[in-house]
Amino acid sequence: MIDLKLLRDQPDVVRASQVARGDDPALVDAVLDADALRRSSLAEFEQLRAEQKAHGKKVAQASSPEERAELLRHTKELAENVKAREAEAGAASARLDELLLQISNVVLDGVPAGGEDDFVVVKEVGTPRDFAAEGFEPRDHLELGEMLRAIDTERGAKVSGSRFYYLTGIGARLELALLNAAVAKAVEHGFTPMITPTIVNPEIMRGTGFLGAHADEIYYLGADDQYLVGTSEVALAGYHANEVVDLSEGPLRYAGWSACYRREAGSYGKDTRGIIRVHQFHKVEMFSYARVEDAAAEHARLLAMEEEMLALVELPYRVIDTAAGDLGSSAARKFDCEAWLPTQQRFLELTSTSNCTTFQARRLGVRERVERDGRSEMRAVATLNGTLATTRWIVAILENHQLPDGSVRVPEGLRPYLGGLEVLSPAGA
RNA sequence: GGAGACGUCGCAUAGUCAGGUCUAGUGCGCCACCCUGCUAAGGUGGUAACGGGGUAACCCGUUCGAGGGUUCAAAUCCCUCCGUCUCCGCCA
Numbered sequence: 001m002i003d004l005k006l007l008r009d010q011p012d013v014v015r016a017s018q019v020a021r022g023d024d025p026a027l028v029d030a031v032l033d034a035d036a037l038r039r040s041s042l043a044e045f046e047q048l049r050a051e052q053k054a055h056g057k058k059v060a061q062a063s064s065p066e067e068r069a070e071l072l073r074h075t076k077e078l079a080e081n082v083k084a085r086e087a088e089a090g091a092a093s094a095r096l097d098e099l100l101l102q103i104s105n106v107v108l109d110g111v112p113a114g115g116e117d118d119f120v121v122v123k124e125v126g127t128p129r130d131f132a133a134e135g136f137e138p139r140d141h142l143e144l145g146e147m148l149r150a151i152d153t154e155r156g157a158k159v160s161g162s163r164f165y166y167l168t169g170i171g172a173r174l175e176l177a178l179l180n181a182a183v184a185k186a187v188e189h190g191f192t193p194m195i196t197p198t199i200v201n202p203e204i205m206r207g208t209g210f211l212g213a214h215a216d217e218i219y220y221l222g223a224d225d226q227y228l229v230g231t232s233e234v235a236l237a238g239y240h241a242n243e244v245v246d247l248s249e250g251p252l253r254y255a256g257w258s259a260c261y262r263r264e265a266g267s268y269g270k271d272t273r274g275i276i277r278v279h280q281f282h283k284v285e286m287f288s289y290a291r292v293e294d295a296a297a298e299h300a301r302l303l304a305m306e307e308e309m310l311a312l313v314e315l316p317y318r319v320i321d322t323a324a325g326d327l328g329s330s331a332a333r334k335f336d337c338e339a340w341l342p343t344q345q346r347f348l349e350l351t352s353t354s355n356c357t358t359f360q361a362r363r364l365g366v367r368e369r370v371e372r373d374g375r376s377e378m379r380a381v382a383t384l385n386g387t388l389a390t391t392r393w394i395v396a397i398l399e400n401h402q403l404p405d406g407s408v409r410v411p412e413g414l415r416p417y418l419g420g421l422e423v424l425s426p427a428g429a
Numbered sequence: 430g431g432a433g434a435c436g437u438c439g440c441a442u443a444g445u446c447a448g449g450u451c452u453a454g455u456g457c458g459c460c461a462c463c464c465u466g467c468u469a470a471g472g473u474g475g476u477a478a479c480g481g482g483g484u485a486a487c488c489c490g491u492u493c494g495a496g497g498g499u500u501c502a503a504a505u506c507c508c509u510c511c512g513u514c515u516c517c518g519c520c521a
Contacts, residue, residue, distance in 0.1 A: 042481060046490045053490095056502045060449035075501035093480095244439095244478095367478095378478075 001362045002103050003380075007031055017106040020113040020324035031099045038092040045085035052082050104212075104329040105359040108296075111324050111333050118323035119336075125307070126316030128340040129400065136404040140343040141395040142274035145171060147406040147426040151275060151394075162272070163264060163279045167391075170424050175282060175391055177417035178313070179257060182284035182389035185309055186255030189301075191286060196235035196256045199226050204238035207364035209330035209356075216265045232256030233385045236287035242365040245381060251290035251298055255388065258283065274395065276348065281391035288384045289366060292358060295382035299355040302386035303335050306351040309388055312413035315339040315396050318347055330356040339396040350393055353386030 007014050007028060015025040055075045059068060112120045131138045145151030150171025156164035167175050183193050205211055205227045210218060219228035229235060236256045245252060260283050271277035286305065290298040303319070310317050322334040331354035338347035358380035361367070367378045401409040408424040415421060 039481070042490085046481065049491090050489060052501080056449070059501060072501055077501095079501055 001100055002106055002359060003362065004031075004035065004100065006106070007100075007103075008035065014103065014106055017324070018103070020107050020111065021104055021327065022115060022325040023104060027099065027103055031096065031103065034092065034096040034099050038089070038096045041085070041089040041092045045082070045089040048078070048082045048085050052078050101212075104327070105209075105332045105357060107324045107327065108333045108355065108357070110321075111327070112321060113325075114323045115325035116323070119320040119326070120323075122319040122321050122335065124316075124318040125310070126314075126340075128316045128342060131342060134404075138342045138399060138402060139406060140274065141276075141398045144398045144402055144406060144408060145274070145394075148398075148408065148424050149427045150174065150398075150424070153274065160279075163277065165275050165278060167394075171394070173418060174394055174397070174414075174424070177414050178389045178393055178397075179282060179284050180417045181312060181414060182309060183255060183257060185305060185312070185388060186284065186286060189253070189305055191253040191255040194232070194236065194239075194254050194256045196229075196232045196239075196258045198229050198232075198235070198258050198261070199224075200229055200234055200238060201226060204241060204364070205229075205234060207241065208234050208237045208360055209328060209363070210234065212329045214328075217263050219261050219263055228261040229258065230262045231260050231283060231385075232258035232285045233287055236285070236385070237360050237364060237366075237383055240289060240364075240366045244367050244369060244378070245289055247289065247291050247294075247368050247381060251288045251294060254287045256283075256285045256287060258285070260390075276392060276395055278391070283390040284388040286353075286384075286386045286388055289361070290382045290384060291368065291370075292379075292382050295355050295357060295384060298382075298384050299333065299335075299353065302353045302384055303337075305388065306337050306353060306386055310337055310339065310350065312411065313393065313397055314411040314413070315350075315400055317350070328354065330354065330359045332357045332359070339393075340400065341396060342399050348392070348396060350390070350396060351387035354384065356383045356385070358382055 002014065011028050011032060015028045018025040018027060052075065055071065055078060059071045059075065112118050139147075142151060142153065148171065149169050150167065152166040152168050153164075156166050186193060199221065202211075202225060205218065210230065218230060220226075221228065227234075233256070235258065236254050239254070240252070259280060261280050262278075264277055264279060267277060275281075286302050288298050288302065307317075307319070317337050317339045320336050320338065322331075322336060327334050334352060334354045336349050336353075337351040339350045340346075341348045360383045361380040366381050366383070368381050369376050369378055371377075397411070397414075398408050401411060403409060403423075406426045410418060410422055410424060
């Protein structure tokens with residue numbers, strides 16, 4: 001939820017953001033109208049309510065039954081009136097909320113306008129291998145995974161349907177190594193590791209902004225009216241919901257380890273081979289609660305940590321500044337790190353870090369107390385998230401570090417997490 | 430799953446049976462000031478959030494786990510839900 005005061009005071013800023021995202025700027029004016037209506041009907045209700053309370057007090061103090069009866073005659077009518085006005089004010093407020101919830105976070109200055117293809121490349125790091133020069137055709141991650149007996153998509157499909165898989169043997173160990181390396185990285189940077197719930201209540205899912213335009217991406221458990229999370233960001237954002245947090249010692253930093261579930265509705269035929277786009281995977285996710293003034297610096301910090309992880313597994317990648325239209329509804333700015341995928345000759349998103357400013361915190365009621373002009377004041381905090389590692393990284397690691405015989409060199413940074421193993425070798429080799 | 434108890438202002442509690450000076454009392458903690466020669470004690474005042482109005486002092490409204498209902502009036506009565514605890518049953 002965006003700040004209503006900002007929308008009132010600087011509607012043009014919000015309109016510009018809507019335009020940059022390709023959303024409807026007229027929504028801003030609809031909110032302004034609804035807000036005016038809410039305020040006038042609320043004032044009416046409150047005035048009547050005050051009158052009613054004053055009358056009620058007189059009834060209680062009535063000295064005789066006659067006086068009491070006399071007073072009661074007036075209050076009955078008043079009560080009906082109050083009830084009606086209250087309903088009006090409530091409806092106006094609900095209408096305002098409904099409109100306000102449709103407005104995505106206001107994008108930050110510098111975010112490129114436009115859609116999915118209008119990103120700006122911030123930098124490219126590392127050089128993709130020249131397999132032609134090395135004299136062999138690279139195998140794709142699934143072929144490698146099957147040779148290594150690391151990935152089994154056939155049985156995944158048999159048991160759970162398409163886009164499911166088993167990681168077996170060295171595949172399972174590789175994922176654990178990766179995630180453990182990510183947790184170690186998080187701890188090294190002062191993040192508190194967390195193992196989080198993956199089923200959450202509706203208000204938490206709604207608060208993180210995932211029930212908007214892309215609600216059909218989310219698994220819903222109808223029998224319990226709960227949701228399976230697509231990332232531990234949800235559980236970590238909800239962790240401090242309706243709390244007043246203390247950020248005087250710096251941001252609160254968490255690293256969530258969880259399974260992630262995504263329906264991948266509308267992606268039929270896209271990335272169908274292997275484990276690039278799957279319904280269930282694991283992820284270590286960073287999540288920070290920061291003061292608004294510190295949010296941009298914290299965002300840079302999360303991005304730097306993601307790059308450290310990519311360096312650890314020795315992958316060539318680029319960093320992109322996502323365009324406004326491709327931001328989630330909660331994000332005000334987003335950077336993705338994309339690793340080079342040799343067999344597809346394209347970049348594949350491995351990490352994504354978003355600065356959600358106060359958008360999520362406002363919905364979830366995460367606030368802090370700050371001193372301003374000598375008096376204390378409550379205000380929403382900023383939330384940020386970023387990926388440290390996911391199952392998908394296995395794709396890029398296998399492909400980029402493969403050798404001619406189908407074995408795969410283990411990047412040095414991962415070896416400590418694999419008992420010193422230097423090469424993954426095909427079964428029977 | 431069954432039976433019961435409970436959920437009040439940061440924490441602890443009073444208030445709920447018998448609806449109306451509850452504008453939610455008290456203690457602790459915290460803040461300010463006062464007093465006091467001394468690591469103490471005492472005194473006075475303040476001490477929530479959200480929304481609306483106002484330059485401001487301040488005023489008004491909402492909130493007693495959540496949501497409904499009864500009533501002129503609900504912390505208090507009724508219903509539903511959520512959570513915590515105790516006991517029982519079942520299960521890894």
